[in-house]
Amino acid sequence: MLEQSKKSSLPLVIKRSGRLIDQRIDQLLKQHHLARSQYRVLYYVFSRKQPTQKELLTMLGVKGSTLTSILNTLQHKGLLTRQIDPSDKRVKRLELTASGKSFFSQLPDPLHNVQKSLMHYLTKDEAKTLEQLLQKLIDNLKRED
Numbered sequence: 001m002l003e004q005s006k007k008s009s010l011p012l013v014i015k016r017s018g019r020l021i022d023q024r025i026d027q028l029l030k031q032h033h034l035a036r037s038q039y040r041v042l043y044y045v046f047s048r049k050q051p052t053q054k055e056l057l058t059m060l061g062v063k064g065s066t067l068t069s070i071l072n073t074l075q076h077k078g079l080l081t082r083q084i085d086p087s088d089k090r091v092k093r094l095e096l097t098a099s100g101k102s103f104f105s106q107l108p109d110p111l112h113n114v115q116k117s118l119m120h121y122l123t124k125d126e127a128k129t130l131e132q133l134l135q136k137l138i139d140n141l142k143r144e145d
Contacts, residue, residue: 027111050093
């Protein structure tokens with residue numbers, strides 16, 4: 001019984017799928033000399049108007065020192081700037097540079113590429129059913145918290 005559950009454990013299959021998706025995303029981003037954490041920062045800053053460093057820290061859920069390291073790297077690459085907010089000197093606002101905006105705009109969307117790869121062997125109905133079932137699992141897990 002225990003041996004059977006090891007082979008067909010749904011949580012393990014889901015976890016393995018997640019790891020493989022992360023690996024695929026990492027491979028794609030590596031071609032553009034980016035880590036996934038750097039991409040997430042670029043995405044967040046690109047999609048918002050001058051977010052604060054604190055907002056980004058909350059969204060990413062990382063330690064301040066980790067975020068500082070990511071921001072330093074992106075700033076060193078010339079993709080991002082940090083400016084002190086004129087209305088509150090304690091607040092740092094983030095903005096992509098012109099080259100950062102251009103760079104990000106030209107990046108392929110890693111999630112779209114992975115989804116395309118994932119769905120290659122599924123029909124549209126199968127993909128829709130899979131998404132609905134996974135969402136149902138997520139909802140059930142959230143309810144149990």
